[in-house]
Amino acid sequence: MKEIFKKYKFGFIAFITILVILIAFTVFRYIKSMEAVNTAANEKLLSISEDEINDAGWNIPEIQEKKKEVHWLERHLTLAKTDSLNLGINLTDSIVQVQLKGTVLFQAKIQKQNPAHFFDELNYGTYLDFTKIAKITTEQASVPKRPLKKIQAPKNEEEAAKIKHDTITDPLLVWKFKLDNQIEVVITGIGLNKDSVVDLRYKENLLKYNAEKIKQKLISENYIPTLYIWLNDKDAKAIYRAIPERGKVVFRN
Amino acid sequence: MEKVKTILIWLLFVVAILATIVAFAYINISVIPEMQFAKYQAELSKITNTDTATINKEAEIKSLDKKLNQLNKRAQRLTPGNAFLIINTTNNTFELYKNNQIIRQGRCSTGSFIHLEVDSTKSFTFETPKGVMTVQNKVTNPVWTKPDWAFIEEGLPVPPPGHSSRREPNVLGDYALKLGDGYMIHGTLYQRLIGSPVTHGCVRMLDDDLEAVYKTLPVGSKVFIY
Numbered sequence: 358m359k360e361i362f363k364k365y366k367f368g369f370i371a372f373i374t375i376l377v378i379l380i381a382f383t384v385f386r387y388i389k390s391m392e393a394v395n396t397a398a399n400e401k402l403l404s405i406s407e408d409e410i411n412d413a414g415w416n417i418p419e420i421q422e423k424k425k426e427v428h429w430l431e432r433h434l435t436l437a438k439t440d441s442l443n444l445g446i447n448l449t450d451s452i453v454q455v456q457l458k459g460t461v462l463f464q465a466k467i468q469k470q471n472p473a474h475f476f477d478e479l480n481y482g483t484y485l486d487f488t489k490i491a492k493i494t495t496e497q498a499s500v501p502k503r504p505l506k507k508i509q510a511p512k513n514e515e516e517a518a519k520i521k522h523d524t525i526t527d528p529l530l531v532w533k534f535k536l537d538n539q540i541e542v543v544i545t546g547i548g549l550n551k552d553s554v555v556d557l558r559y560k561e562n563l564l565k566y567n568a569e570k571i572k573q574k575l576i577s578e579n580y581i582p583t584l585y586i587w588l589n590d591k592d593a594k595a596i597y598r599a600i601p602e603r604g605k606v607v608f609r610n
Numbered sequence: 611m612e613k614v615k616t617i618l619i620w621l622l623f624v625v626a627i628l629a630t631i632v633a634f635a636y637i638n639i640s641v642i643p644e645m646q647f648a649k650y651q652a653e654l655s656k657i658t659n660t661d662t663a664t665i666n667k668e669a670e671i672k673s674l675d676k677k678l679n680q681l682n683k684r685a686q687r688l689t690p691g692n693a694f695l696i697i698n699t700t701n702n703t704f705e706l707y708k709n710n711q712i713i714r715q716g717r718c719s720t721g722s723f724i725h726l727e728v729d730s731t732k733s734f735t736f737e738t739p740k741g742v743m744t745v746q747n748k749v750t751n752p753v754w755t756k757p758d759w760a761f762i763e764e765g766l767p768v769p770p771p772g773h774s775s776r777r778e779p780n781v782l783g784d785y786a787l788k789l790g791d792g793y794m795i796h797g798t799l800y801q802r803l804i805g806s807p808v809t810h811g812c813v814r815m816l817d818d819d820l821e822a823v824y825k826t827l828p829v830g831s832k833v834f835i836y
Binding site for chain 2: 365368369371372375376379380382383386387390391393394395397398399401402407410411413414416417419420423424426427430431433434437440442455457458459460461462463472474476478479480483503504505506507508509510511512513514515516517563564567568570571580582583591594595598599601
């Protein structure tokens with residue numbers, strides 16, 4: 358045994374050094390990540406009144422369900438007063454919908470969601486905060502909102518005949534947006550593979566999004582919970598293009 | 611033999627190091643974010659007072675039922691009771707509703723999103739506006755009054771307003787429903803293009819669909835476009 362260690366000393370040292378560095382880094386990152394969570398949670402809880410946090414009826418499942426439905430409807434009625442298309446994310450029924458003036462124009466089934474249980478165990482105060490009408494503050498997407506194609510006006514009939522109207526296939530949608538109630542949502546379109554079978558790359562997408570976040574900031578001091586949703590790409594694009602910039606979003610869970 | 615064994619052991623070290631890196635990368639990329647969310651959710655679910663004795667359950671449920679009933683009635687009143695049309699400009703589809711039931715659905719064509727630049731001061735964007743519009747007028751055998759862009763995109767000189775060359779019959783199908791600001795729902799000679807974004811902002815439909823929409827939607831009906 359001693360002989361083996363002696364012979365492969367460099368190998369053992371390299372392995373142990375890398376292991377120690379990785380453990381140290383991961384522990385440090387874990388502590389910092391949890392500190393960020395505590396700070397974000399404390400900030401959120403401080404902004405909510407004690408009475409709302411401790412609402413007595415909320416602990417009774419029957420009352421909780423009815424209160425959730427009341428708030429969902431109340432938010433819709435408020436949104437119906439505006440002239441803008443808005444987004445409803447109903448995690449209870451796994452549906453994303455576009456509404457205008459109180460009329461549901463489009464509904465898409467959520468094919469996959471992560472975390473699987475997104476804020477389904479909140480106290481009453483934080484539930485109210487989570488389900489209040491939120492505004493999109495920043496957003497980015499893999500396809501343009503308005504797919505404008507610039508064309509110079511032809512000078513004569515000959516030039517007009519030469520203009521080609523190519524149809525370019527858009528890539529799958531990845532739509533990331535942050536809301537003013539400190540929630541991030543990532544909507545990913547699911548395409549079809551070569552055999553026209555639904556090609557859900559759930560784990561691959563998730564790892565990619567998380568890796569991107571770490572790449573942007575190795576140790577983040579802020580925490581924003583992120584809801585990942587996978588929709589049929591056609592549905593996802595229809596919703597994305599329907600919702601205006603800085604559009605309004607309402608959740609139900 | 612000894613040489614092969616040495617190589618294999620060194621290879622084992624490399625594999626072990628790579629596997630460790632992958633495992634820790636996975637912990638950082640996947641496990642820590644999951645733990646963060648679980649912790650955050652747990653913090654937000656905490657309550658400081660668990661006393662539920664102060665609430666009259668039956669009375670509370672009754673009051674909530676009453677409220678729900680009222681809210682549901684108000685919400686139902688918001689959806690047009692009669693006929694209305696919903697246009698999806700991304701997928702170029704439509705749904706025709708009557709008494710809250712879909713009575714017809716299919717393909718249509720909406721704006722091409724072409725931005726036609728004439729010069730630095732003049733341009734046209736062929737986009738179907740999103741929002742809610744109202745059927746303002748219905749006509750049979752509509753005649754198209756060609757706007758300026760129809761000549762510009764063909765590379766033709768723009769005639770003065772009211773000029774006879776602007777009037778073009780038999781290109782909009784048998785019916786047209788006017789939505790205001792020059793936007794219409796109408797038919798087309800190019801039926802094979804229905805389902806693609808090819809219009810200048812109007813909504814084009816197949817002949818049968820157009821007839822159904824024309825006959826179902828009275829003047830004043832809502833047309834929701836998203």
